[in-house]
Amino acid sequence: MTIRIGIITISDRASVGVYEDLSGPAIRDTLKAYLRSPWEEVYRLIPDEQPLIEATLKALCDDEGCCLILTTGGTGPAKRDVTPEATTAICEKVLDGFGEQMRAVSLKYVPTAILSRQIAGIRGRSLIINLPGKPKSIRECLDAVFPAVPYCVDLIGGHFLETHEDVLKAFRPKG
Amino acid sequence: MTIRIGIITISDRASVGVYEDLSGPAIRDTLKAYLRSPWEEVYRLIPDEQPLIEATLKALCDDEGCCLILTTGGTGPAKRDVTPEATTAICEKVLDGFGEQMRAVSLKYVPTAILSRQIAGIRGRSLIINLPGKPKSIRECLDAVFPAVPYCVDLIGGHFLETHEDVLKAFRPKG
Amino acid sequence: MTIRIGIITISDRASVGVYEDLSGPAIRDTLKAYLRSPWEEVYRLIPDEQPLIEATLKALCDDEGCCLILTTGGTGPAKRDVTPEATTAICEKVLDGFGEQMRAVSLKYVPTAILSRQIAGIRGRSLIINLPGKPKSIRECLDAVFPAVPYCVDLIGGHFLETHEDVLKAFRPKG
Numbered sequence: 001m002t003i004r005i006g007i008i009t010i011s012d013r014a015s016v017g018v019y020e021d022l023s024g025p026a027i028r029d030t031l032k033a034y035l036r037s038p039w040e041e042v043y044r045l046i047p048d049e050q051p052l053i054e055a056t057l058k059a060l061c062d063d064e065g066c067c068l069i070l071t072t073g074g075t076g077p078a079k080r081d082v083t084p085e086a087t088t089a090i091c092e093k094v095l096d097g098f099g100e101q102m103r104a105v106s107l108k109y110v111p112t113a114i115l116s117r118q119i120a121g122i123r124g125r126s127l128i129i130n131l132p133g134k135p136k137s138i139r140e141c142l143d144a145v146f147p148a149v150p151y152c153v154d155l156i157g158g159h160f161l162e163t164h165e166d167v168l169k170a171f172r173p174k175g
Numbered sequence: 176m177t178i179r180i181g182i183i184t185i186s187d188r189a190s191v192g193v194y195e196d197l198s199g200p201a202i203r204d205t206l207k208a209y210l211r212s213p214w215e216e217v218y219r220l221i222p223d224e225q226p227l228i229e230a231t232l233k234a235l236c237d238d239e240g241c242c243l244i245l246t247t248g249g250t251g252p253a254k255r256d257v258t259p260e261a262t263t264a265i266c267e268k269v270l271d272g273f274g275e276q277m278r279a280v281s282l283k284y285v286p287t288a289i290l291s292r293q294i295a296g297i298r299g300r301s302l303i304i305n306l307p308g309k310p311k312s313i314r315e316c317l318d319a320v321f322p323a324v325p326y327c328v329d330l331i332g333g334h335f336l337e338t339h340e341d342v343l344k345a346f347r348p349k350g
Numbered sequence: 351m352t353i354r355i356g357i358i359t360i361s362d363r364a365s366v367g368v369y370e371d372l373s374g375p376a377i378r379d380t381l382k383a384y385l386r387s388p389w390e391e392v393y394r395l396i397p398d399e400q401p402l403i404e405a406t407l408k409a410l411c412d413d414e415g416c417c418l419i420l421t422t423g424g425t426g427p428a429k430r431d432v433t434p435e436a437t438t439a440i441c442e443k444v445l446d447g448f449g450e451q452m453r454a455v456s457l458k459y460v461p462t463a464i465l466s467r468q469i470a471g472i473r474g475r476s477l478i479i480n481l482p483g484k485p486k487s488i489r490e491c492l493d494a495v496f497p498a499v500p501y502c503v504d505l506i507g508g509h510f511l512e513t514h515e516d517v518l519k520a521f522r523p524k525g
Contacts, residue, residue: 077270077297078330093435095427096271096446097453097464103272111322111346114272115330122427147461155428155465171461252445252472253505271446278447286497286521289447290505 003039003159005031006060006069006126008046008053010083011133014073015047023072026135030142031070034168037161042066048074053086061090061126067158068149069126070142073133075118083130084117091121091128095152098129098145105144106137120145125157147171178214178334180206181235181244181301183221183228185258186308189248190222198247201310205317206245209343212336217241223249228261236265236301242333243324244301245317248308250293258305259292266296266303270327273304277316281307284315295320300332322346353389353509355381356410356419356476358396358403360433361483364423365397373422376485380492381420384518387511392416398424403436411440411476417508418499419476420492423483425468433480434467441471441478445502448479448495455494456487470495475507497521 009015009024024043031039042064044056053074060066074083088094098120106113118130118141127149131138150161150170163170184190184199199218206214217239219231228249235241249258263269273295281288293305293316302324306313325336325345338345359365359374374393381389392414394406403424410416424433438444448470456463468480468491477499481488500511500520513520 076330077268077302077327079332081268093427093431093467095465095467096449097466099271100275100450100453101457101464103275107276110348112326112348114276114320114323115270115327116272117268117270127427145464148464151462152427152465155426157429173460173462251505252443252477252502254507256443274446275450278450282451285523287501287523289451289495289498290445290502291447292443292445 001159003037003161004042004064004066005039006042006044006064006066008044008056008060008069008071010046010048010053010071010073012047012080015045021045022135023133023138026138027070027072027131030139034146034163035161036164037159048080048082050082050086053083054090057086057090057123057128061123061128066126067153068161069128070131071128072131072138075116075130075132077115077117081117084119087119087121087128087130091123093122095120095122101144102141105140106132109137109140122156127152127156127158143168176334178212178336179217179239179241180214181217181219181239181241183219183231183235183244183246185221185223185228185246185248187222187255190220196220197310198308198313201313202245202247202306205314209321209338210336211339212334223255223257225257225261225264228258229265232261232265232298232303236298236303241301242328243336244303245306246303247306247313250291250305250307252290252292256292259294262294262296262303262305266298268297270295270297273320276319280315280319281312284312297331302327302331302333318343351509353387353511354392354414354416355389356392356394356414356416358394358406358410358419358421360396360398360403360421360423362397362430365395371395372485373483373488376488377420377422377481380489384496384513385511386514387509398430398432400432400436400439403433404440407436407440407473407478411473411478416476417503418511419478420481421478422481422488425466425480425482427465427467431467434469437469437471437478437480441473443472445470445472451494452491455490456482459487459490472506477502477506477508493518
C-alpha cells in the first residue's frame with residue numbers, strides 16, 4: 001500500500017486566488033527532500049472556515065488513508081484563525097510537545113513566535129501537525145519535529161516512513 | 176481614541192488592605208517605561224473569587240475598551256488561585272506560547288517557576304495576559320513577552336501601540 | 351502523621367506478568383535517594399484502562415492520604431496510552447509547567463520526547479505527576495522537576511517534605 005500524506009493549505013485569500021499558494025508547495029518540497037519511502041500527496045486548498053477544515057481533516061484521515069497530514073495557515077490570534085480549534089475538535093489526542101518545540105525553534109528567529117497556536121494531534125491512525133503559514137518557518141518547524149514523526153506514525157499503526165538520513169535523521173528508540 | 180490598558184491585581188489580602196498592592200504599580204511602572212503611545216489605565220484590585228475575576232475581565236474588555244489587560248496574582252497551585260481558570264472561561268482563544276515563555280524565563284531564576292499556571296488569551300479585541308504576583312517576576316516576564324504584544328494587538332483589531340525602542344523593541348513582521 | 355507517597359505503574363504487560371515492573375522500583379529508589387523525611391509508599395501495578403487509572407488515583411488521593419503520587423507509563427501517542435486523560439479527568443488543576451520541563455529535559459537525549467503527553471495536576475491535597483515509562487527517563491525527569499515539588503505540596507496543604515540537600519535541593523521561596 002502506498003504511503004499517502006495530506007497537505008492542507010488553509011487561507012481565505014489563497015483559496016479564492018488573491019495570491020498563489022506558496023505554503024503547500026513548501027511542505028511538498030520539504031517532504032520530497034526528507035522521504036526515501038515512495039509516497040503520494042493528497043492536497044487541499046481551503047478557506048479559514050472551521051467546519052470545512054474539520055471535514056477536510058476527517059476525510060483525509062478516515063477516507064483517504066493519510067497516515068500524516070500537514071496543515072499550513074490559520075494558527076495565529078486573529079478572529080479568522082481557527083486551524084487549531086478544528087484540529088483539536090477532530091483529534092482523540094493532542095501532543096503538546098510539538099507546539100512547544102515549534103514555538104521554541106521559531107522564537108530563535110522572531111519574538112512573535114509566541115503568538116502561534118499550532119498543535120499536533122492523533123485521529124485514528126493519522127498524525128496531524130499544524131505548521132505556520134510562511135514557507136521559511138515551515139521548513140524550520142519541520143526540521144525540528146520531523147525526527148520524531150516516523151516513530152509516532154509507527155506507534156499509531158500507520159505506515160513505516162523511511163527518510164534520507166543525510167537530510168533528516170528519523171529516530172526510533174530501541175526496544 | 177485613547178489607548179486604554181487594564182491592570183488587575185488579584186489578591187485576597189491586598190484587596191482587604193492586609194498589605195499594600197505593590198504588583199499593580201509594578202505593572203504600571205513597566206508600561207510607563209515601555210510605551211511611547213499615550214495611554215490611560217483602568218485599575219482594579221479584587222479578591223481571588225472566580226466569578227468576580229471573570230466579571231472584571233469582561234467589563235474591561237467589553238465596556239471599558241481595553242485592548243490589553245494585565246493581571247497579577249492567583250496563578251499558583253493553591254486552592255484560592257483561580258486566575259487562569261477565570262481567564263480561560265471568558266477568552267475565545269488561549270495563546271499557550273505566552274505561558275511557556277514566561278515559565279521558561281522564570282525558570283532561570285527559580286525552579287518553582289513550573290508551578291505557575293499563567294496564560295494569555297484573546298477576548299474580542301482584547302489581549303489578556305496573566306502575570307506572576309511578585310513585582311520582580313512581573314518585569315522579567317513582561318520583558319520576555321512584550322515584544323510580541325503590539326503585533327498581537329494589531330492582529331485582533333486593537334490600538335496601534337508604539338514603544339520606546341531603546342527600552343523595549345516591539346516586533347512587527349513585514350508583509 | 352507519616353508521609354505517604356503513591357507509586358503507580360501503568361502497563362498492560364507488566365500488570366499481567368509478561369515482564370517485570372522496573373519502573374515502579376526506579377521511582378522508589380529515586381525517592382529513597384532524595385528524601386530525608388520518613389515516608390511510606392502506596393504501590394499499585396495496573397493495566398492501561400482509563401476508568402481503573404482514575405479510580406486508583408482517586409483512592410490514593412482521597413482514601414490513602416498520599417500528598418504526592420507518581421505514575422509511570424501510558425503517556426505516549428498510542429491508542430492504549432491514556433494516563434494523561436485519566437489524570438486530567440480527576441484533577442482540579444493542571445500544571446503545564448511540569449510537562450513542558452520534562453519534555454525539554456528529555457529532548458536533550460531523544461527527539462521523540464515531543465511524543466510524551468505527561469502532565470501534572472492537583473486533586474485536593476495531592477500532587478500527581480506523570481512520568482515516562484523508562485527507568486532512565488524517570489530519573490532525568492524527576493531531577494528536573496523535584497526541586498519544585500516540596501513547595502508545591504506545602505501550597506496545597508500537604509506534608510512538609512525534606513530532602514537530602516546534597517542529592518536534591520528543594521527550593522522554597524522566602525516570604
